[in-house]
Amino acid sequence: MAERRPAGTLVGRGLSVSFGPLTAVDGVDIEIGPGECVGVIGPNGAGKSTLLNLLSGAVPADRGSVRLLRGSTEVRLDRAAARVRARHGIARLFQTARLVPDWSARENVELGVRTAGPAAWLEALGLPTSKRRAAHRARAAEEALARVGLVERAGFRSAELSLGQQRLVELARILVADARILLLDEPFAGLSRSAREVVAGLVAQLRDEGVGILLVEHDLSQIRKLADRLVVMDHGRVLAAGPVEETLADPEVVKRYIGDVELEIGGALEEPAAPAPQPVAEQRSGPPMLQVRDLRVFYGPVAAVDGVSFDVAAGEGLGLVGPNGAGKSTILRGVAGLLRASGDVELAEQPLGSLATPDRYRRGLAFVPQTLTAVVDLTVEENLRLSWLTGTRADRFAEALDRVGELFPEVLDRRSEQAGALSGGQRQMLAIGRALMASPRTVLLDEPTAGLAPGLVPIFADALARLRATGVAVVVVEHNLGLVRAACTHVLGLQAGRPVWHGPTERFDAAVAHEVFLGAQPDTTQEEQVHS
């Protein structure tokens, strides 16, 4: 086998790893040849980043092999630590830039220049000869920075650079290290259009120079531009692989990637157990339970979400949809008071703006964070009680517990086990159960089905429907449009922190979805907005 592939190919075979009960990557085979760019796409929780960690060595694989082909010979890297693989020329870019903020761009780049131990020590002793080496390092750094077009920023503290520039500095670091294999984790996330172009151009250059590149990315336009082959992952497995266009055309892929699992949901809702979201009609007239006006949410000084407004009446459901980095979760955290926000937020005509998170919860706001943020050291029941404590306490603990029990019996069966021991799905049920414990008037859910088996999705749709039926207003951030369609009365489409589409769910058809998800993203100067 190995002989036929060109030297410098990175080969992963049968890679698998599980975190507790959750199998993040499950028997994946992947190859990255020199001068080849392999795109990897897939819904959240599909295991893309984990795969990348397995290849870079940041996470040791439970099973499977990683080999670097060297002509006729090969280097086995299965047990090699990240630093060893790095020395073999396997470089990796984290989702968020990892620079030393107090250092200049040049210093950060210089880190990439490999210096042999003794030489490094001579330099540490400050011997005159070391000046030459230092100068050489600096020159190499300058050149690399020149290539990424940042040479005149070489002296800046990297904290003063924009996110895009920081990303470029990281790429420059990889340039000086002259990596042969490059693992990129969403390198375009949160960059302005111009920044995206620069980065894309650079990646293309590297590829043409013979660097093998693994590109994990949501932005399909970039994938189309850069990738030679495409790997679509779902639930830790390779769903499809092959030339980019064919693979993208594959209807199954489209469905999965946009996450449209309508049929399954439909099936679930036809079951008698689940009442269709009828009450909505009556309560449509009702006053808005949650009213958000001109919301701006900040990370530090920058607004990650800008000018978002919506109403949700009792029993209504609003779905926030859009590509990664659109600021959906940010909106929820802003409403919950977990991030600094401006604009008006009213819960049942009470302004929440000035209140701290606990007080907002007290008043009937419930927030279900993205998966796995249960307090893992506490038991299931303790987690539920915690949420009951911090909620409205409208009902007695026992009652609330029963309500969760009838919705998610399997969670309550494990009430005395540690939350950490639950499976992904059960944790998500627990998360929603916690929201219920608070007897809230409005529930904010952040990706309740992220990384769940499709079979579980209907259960959550059902849960949301029941929730609304009790007159609770629901706001849900969701990639799975099937769930959105089934559980929401309205949809708010977002891109880059700005609303791009708002309307009743019926009108949110495939075309709109396609536009919202795959359409060209608007340019924005706020590149920092996806610090999240």
Next chain:
Amino acid sequence: MTTIAPAAPARRDVSPARHWRWTQPGLLLTGGALVLLIDPGPFDLRVITLVVAYAVAATGFNVLVGFAGIVSIGNSVFLAAGGYAWALLATSYGPLVALLAGVVLAAVIAALAGVLLLRLRAYYFAVATLALGTLGTVVVRNWTAVTNGDAGITNVGYIKVFGLSGVPSIFVAAVVLLALVSFLQEALRTSPVGQAMIIGRYDPPAAEGIGVSVAYTRVVAFVLSAVTAALGGALIAQLAGGAFPDQFATTSAISLLVIPIIAGRGWRWAPLVGAAIVIALPEYLRFLAEYRLVVYGAAVVLVALFLPGGVHQVVRAVAERLGRSRG
């Protein structure tokens, strides 16, 4: 290729290539010369010398805390190593041998302890080093054959330079040593070794991701802290005219810990400034009589809690204020 508009207005180059490495040693030597010219009273000179000695000792600790981000409460052991090595060897084998022996002894202990303990998490390592320090004191106390126990070793002489005698001679030697270690500190900071330490502290995964062995850099930092501590210990022994267990007890380790943090972790002036605060301040607070330690303790708490950057933070703020007002 298009470039991206700067997010911030152009500032001066902050990269170390622009730092003249020898300015600090130069300033230190000149400062030392000035002090000798002014010729302060014996008490003041002794306190100043003690400050310099502790600055020497704390330079490595500044590297440990500031670069590698490791907290040790056990570095009194290395002070003791240097101090006793001096006390035992200086008069018979000369100062260089004595200093060298102390440094080697300390380095060996640090390497062993580091390899065994540095995998521990922060608090665990801190307390483990505390135990190491206690153990060291017990050994020094009871190994009377070598250390003469609590009575200590007296008449240990002092390093004689430029035909000076007494404290002035120790002072000059201390200043020269401080200049030397300061030069090395700066050289280290800008060298791959030091940069590896810093990235390893700041972001271990990223460090490993670019081929840095974090474990190795941590041990190196610990050994370096031991080396300068040994040098400082030798100077302290000379100043005290002897080596005694109480001199290198936990309190001295705590002083070493407070020095870089109160002055600003990793700042190249931190050892001297911190030592001035930790050693000189209590001496000149004596007019407060019994309340001086109250004031000192409170000061440490407030700085730790509300001024995490230490003195350096203030200096920086002032500098930037000035810079802005100028341009």
Next chain:
Amino acid sequence: MRTRRIVHAAIAFLAATALAACSTGTDSSASPSAAPAAADAGITIGIDLPLTGASAAPAENMRKGFELRAKEINDAGGVNGTPIVLDIQDDAGDPTTGVALVDRFAQSNAVAIVGTYNSPVVLAQSEAVARAQIPQLVFAISSAITRQNNPWVFQTGPTDLGQIDGIVEWLKSRGLTKPAILTDTTAFGSGAKPVLEQGLTEGGLTPVLSDTFAVDAADLSAVLLKAKQSGADHVIAWTVGQPYATLAKGAQQVGLGLPIIGTASAADPAVARLAGDAADNLFFQDSVNREKPQVKEVVERWSAHFGGTVPSDALVAHDMLTVITDGLRAVGPDRAKLRDFLETYRNDTLLTGRIDGVWQYTPQNHVGLVGGNLVWKQYDKGTIKVVDGS
């Protein structure tokens, strides 16, 4: 380029220094210090005590003693009309600080240094004291200090040697022959340990056990049990103040049933307070005889001033200041003259020592109270009583 040249220069300079440093000085070159004139403000006397740290408790007693005595003297019009001023400083039991304080006192116009308490600190200070040429009267009892023969350092005594002579003689008079030696792990005990072993052996009393104990231990019964099983017929315990209480309680626990012989500081009121009648048959030779009329007066003044009983430490401190001020009266505030005077000093009316006890210095002897001068006492039902034969 320029940079490199500078670096070269720096290295060359450092190397040169290193070579120049190739000698270890041991001199204490005498730089004669100007004798301080009696400032109108008063005559400053430097007081050096470990007011914080391990020895803080006895140091506090001594501070009170000094303050009381200074008040008495100044109320009586000071020294030849000039009031005395105490410059009380804390050395925290740290030699480095102690040495720095010597320079501090020398630099300020202190006429003499009184204290300190811990032998290591005194030993460390010796060189600086000689260089500064300022007389120092110390409480530390280690005979190692005596052996230094520093012309400027005077000890109150009795030194450990002095006390041991007294102990040997007393033990013989009682027919006790098999001592078990317990010394604490501070400088005080570990300094005395070898002296004790040697002194007793020379006195024909070979120790059957010699072990150590920690002063801050909660329970010392373990080591006492060893003493009990060692076949000793008495225990000699060498420590300062409070630990004697812990020892006494430990003895009670293990049913030791042997006499415990302690140092003068076993008279510390803390012992009776902490141990109660567990301290019975704890014997020690006190440097103070509370039957003395002078002592009685001071005791009254003390209880008026501070309340409670006077610790022996405080009475010794009281004496130390008396000695210095006697000197100042005789020769005025001149360090050198004061030193010379002290070598001729003799006084039998001090608080410490027997009724007829003499406090005396000679050029050969810088220890004020010698062994024979001590009073044997014993705890009895939580109070101290004088043992017959003193």
Next chain:
Amino acid sequence: MNQLIYFVIIGLGIGAVYALAGLGVVTLFTGSGLANFAQGDLMVLGALVAVSVTSAGHGYVAGLLAAVAVVAVAGVLLGALFTLPMRHRRMDVDVVIIGTLGVATTMTTLAGIWWGRQPQRLDSPLAGVFVPVGEMRVPAHYVLLLVGAAVVFGLVRWFHRRTDIGLQLRAVASSVPAARDAGVRIGRMLVVAWTIAALVGGVAGVLVASVLPIAPESALPLGVNGFAAAIIGGLANPAGAVLGGLVVGLAETLAGGYLNDTVRQSVAPLVLLVVLVLRPGGLLGRARGARTV
């Protein structure tokens, strides 16, 4: 044989002293992720308050209550002091260490000024009562110490496991972000954690003061021993603190009894180092070490 029994009882008593000191450290750590090097001073404060109250003629119980009250106030103040900066940023380990060490210096000195530096002992309610072991007698207070340690441990455990405040404390200690998402009032919980830890320290101080003469300077050794016990057991686990304390106490006493005092002095640090080298998380601790909030 009797001798061994005697040593074991004494050792357990001493161990209880360490365990009590360690419990305070652990209580704070499990409630806030902070390690407090001033725990010894809280104990000393409690002890000295109790001594002055009892010596003023009031009973042991009155002294205990007074001590608990005063120390609780101190705990609230310290909690507020250390919580303020943590609203804005996480606290580095070194900052916590020198911060609490600074508190220790201040408290020790103040105690010295207010109460003097003479060691004080608190008369045990069981003063003069002994448990005979052969011809030896163990003061009954050692038993009281053990019982006290057990009770304090039980109370702490009950508070953590069974009360809603305890539940929130554990949530904070487990993960501040998760707790914040769940709507727990972080700042308030941190103050509570400090107060509980102080209470434990106060009670411990009063109990200890009957076997160990307490002076302001006793604070550092007490705190350090407590830390040793806590770390040996695994910082995040009250049971660990008790276990660690007893282990050290026993080891020390037996070493002192059967070997010599030099060994006794080195036992505690040696045990600590050995345990940490073999089990970096402590005897009962999971691998998780320090957590900075």
